[in-house]
Amino acid sequence: MTPQALILDLDGTLVDTLGDFVAVLALTLDDLGLPAVDRDFVERTIGRGGENLVKKTLAHVGAKPGLFDHAWSLYQQHYATVNGAHAAVYAGVVDGLNALRAIGLPLAVLTNKPAAPARELLKRKGLDGFFTHVFGGDSFERKKPDPLPLLKTCEALGTLPSATWMIGDSRNDAEAARGAGCPVVLVTYGYNHGEDIRAVPALAHLDRLDELRLSGATSA
Numbered sequence: 001m002t003p004q005a006l007i008l009d010l011d012g013t014l015v016d017t018l019g020d021f022v023a024v025l026a027l028t029l030d031d032l033g034l035p036a037v038d039r040d041f042v043e044r045t046i047g048r049g050g051e052n053l054v055k056k057t058l059a060h061v062g063a064k065p066g067l068f069d070h071a072w073s074l075y076q077q078h079y080a081t082v083n084g085a086h087a088a089v090y091a092g093v094v095d096g097l098n099a100l101r102a103i104g105l106p107l108a109v110l111t112n113k114p115a116a117p118a119r120e121l122l123k124r125k126g127l128d129g130f131f132t133h134v135f136g137g138d139s140f141e142r143k144k145p146d147p148l149p150l151l152k153t154c155e156a157l158g159t160l161p162s163a164t165w166m167i168g169d170s171r172n173d174a175e176a177a178r179g180a181g182c183p184v185v186l187v188t189y190g191y192n193h194g195e196d197i198r199a200v201p202a203l204a205h206l207d208r209l210d211e212l213r214l215s216g217a218t219s220a
């Protein structure tokens with residue numbers, strides 16, 4: 001089975017951004033006079049968009065209610081500055097993307113990160129040239145794990161969901177793909193809410209993106 005196009009997640013799949021999230025939350029919490037959160041908390045909480053991360057973090061540190069709007073605005077300002085400074089492209093990603101491009105597969109990014117910082121991060125990490133579309137958590141009415149963003153991305157790619165594979169690192173990606181009717185491939189090195197991603201059914205579980213072996217794109 002060969003796909004006609006691929007949709008790739010960003011955080012935890014293409015780029016290890018945990019350090020960025022940790023740094024941005026530390027700056028935001030410091031501005032608010034609140035205690036920092038540890039790396040493990042951040043790792044198991046990322047993946048459902050920045051708003052969710054900020055809400056969960058405020059609850060975790062016992063912040064008073066009503067702080068969200070201010071915290072979210074600080075978080076976004078800090079994110080724009082920090083973006084990419086504590087992040088690294090995973091081993092195997094550039095070779096994997098080059099191999100996929102070489103066989104003519106259209107590639108799109110679909111992340112829960114807002115589209116503007118997602119595009120900026122890809123640019124800062126030299127990955128922006130690989131993708132025909134980059135969609136974020138604010139590109140559509142709902143985010144992953146809702147299937148809507150996948151269906152909309154398939155529409156933009158001009159491919160049927162059944163011929164469009166989702167490559168992600170979390171059960172969010174798998175759930176969204178299942179709802180949309182897209183086959184899913186999962187990478188094992190990202191963030192899955194503190195759970196083992198190998199327990200989530202997929203076409204394959206990859207330790208590196210360049211382990212994906214596809215023979216060539218079929219026509220749409």
Ligand SMILES: O=C(O)COP(=O)(O)O
Pocket residue numbers: 009010011012046047048049050110111112113114144
């Ligand atoms: O939650 C986020 O901000 C990013 O998550 P994703 O790139 O893994 O979808």
Ligand SMILES: [Mg+2]
Pocket residue numbers: 009010011012013047168169170190191
């Ligand atoms: Mg992810």
